[in-house]
Amino acid sequence: MSLTAALVYARHGIPVLPVHAPDPRGGCTCDKGVLCPSPGKHPHLRHGLTEASTDPRLIEQWWARWPGANVGLRTGVIMDVADVDSAEGWHGLCHLLGGDLPSGPRVRTGGGGWHFWFAPLGYGNRVRLLPGLDWRGAGGYVVAPPSRHASGGDYRWVLRPGRSLPGGPPALRALIEGPAPQPDHRPIAHPSRYARAALTAEADRVARAPVGTRNDTLNRAAFALGRFVGAGLLDSAEVTRELEDAARFAGLGRAEIRGTLRSGLTAGRRAPFDPELNRHVA
Ligand SMILES: [Zn+2]
Known part of the structure; x- marks a missing residue:
């Protein structure tokens, strides 16, 4: 089932990557098992995100190898995603949008949060853009329906893709554009x-x-x-x-x-x- 979904995403130009799934016996399908700090959310592939692909043959090979894999989608190409994991994040996003919820596709994550899809804004990831709200942009990925969450729930569509994706209003853009602290990165000399x-x-x-x-x-x-x-x-x-x-x-x-x-x-x-x-x- 997740292979079919992966191929549909790829057909729409969204690079797909196979992600580990929660193990039915607890923990993760990766080597760390119950000790995995991020069960069902990290890539199978050695180079992770950079190997995400829209090539159906490659995707079929991956799912032949890992039939129960969760579906990861690279963000920043076809869509960016507002990743909301609390009521506070939900209200913060509404506030940024002038009191409305985004009109685009919406996912209920298996863990009780929401993913709102936007047209790509051209920025990278912003962790904790607001309390309870992360932004997934260029260089990021999200876990997508019909993946399973470690809590036992499924990722489900509340509003399916199909309509055009909303752009980011100025308040949202300004917040994302704002200075992101990068204390560990030194500037490149030349x-x-x-x-x-x-x-x-x-x-x-x-x-x-x-x-x-x-x-x-x-x-x-x-x-x-x-x-x-x-x-x-x-x-x-x-x-x-x-x-x-x-x-x-x-x-x-x-x-x-x-x-x-x-x-x-x-x-x-x-x-x-x-x-x-x-x-x-x-
Ligand atoms: Zn794991």
């Missing part, structure tokens, strides 16, 4: 040199991507480099040319390359790289 190195590394990765991962690798590279373009550290035409050459070398078709490049670059530009925060999405 941002433009860093960006050039990233261009070389990403093009190389795309050129050598094995069949089955090529389109996904290209998408990730376009997103990562689009962030440098958004920050004015790389030239859009140059990035396009380099990645096109690399993808053609890897054997991808022109039409596929063009579509993937465009969407990856656009998404990346909306989340410009900030050397002060030293957060490189590789």
Whole structure:
């Protein structure tokens, strides 16, 4: 059942990743079992989120291996998600939206919280945006229906996707945009040199991507480099040319390359790289 759902999400362009499920005997399906600090909520894949994919063949392989996996969805691509886990968070979100609930898709999480879907705002995750409210954006993921929660409940749709996603009103944007404390991150000394190195590394990765991962690798590279373009550290035409050459070398078709490049670059530009925060999405 979760495979069917995963394929539908992927068909709508949402990168999917298999997530560990709660073990019916308690704890998590991962090696830590009952000692797992995050049962049913963390990825199966070694590289976690960065391996999320819309490739149906890859998704089928994952679910053949882990048929009972929960479904994780990468945020910041097709949607951002307001993750509400208390009444306080619910009221805070309503307040930001001028007293209304968001009009878009809504999930009741198995743990008693809610997920509200928005059009991507172009920012990363913000943990504790308000008490009881986390924001999942670029570089984040959520667990989605029909996954199971460690408490025994299921993630269910209250309002299904299908209509257009609401954008964020100014108050919400302003809060997300606000200074996020990053005490452990040192600024990068030479941002433009860093960006050039990233261009070389990403093009190389795309050129050598094995069949089955090529389109996904290209998408990730376009997103990562689009962030440098958004920050004015790389030239859009140059990035396009380099990645096109690399993808053609890897054997991808022109039409596929063009579509993937465009969407990856656009998404990346909306989340410009900030050397002060030293957060490189590789
Ligand atoms: Zn676990």
